[in-house]
Amino acid sequence: MKKRYDNLIQCSDHKWAPFCIVCNHIFNATAKECFRLSGEGSRQDDWLCPDCFRKGPHNLKETDLHAVCIHCARKLVNEMTKYEPPDDLKA
């Protein structure tokens, strides 16, 4: 199990790195598209597939989500089509 330290995560590939949250579908690469949820303050951007985004980040269970280091997250979303959330859904 990965251990969190403040806003760092210990990644087996990248050592200590800032983490962000991705949904299972992005983590398992079963999604082809993803929405970027821009992080506030010192938080990193999180990524959700369109289905999870439609459900709403606050309606997702902890088991739907994975904390991954930002380098791994970038690799995961690299091949996916990325969307910015519509303005009225930000904030």
Ligand SMILES: [Zn+2]
């Ligand atoms: Zn998802």
Ligand SMILES: [Zn+2]
């Ligand atoms: Zn990593």
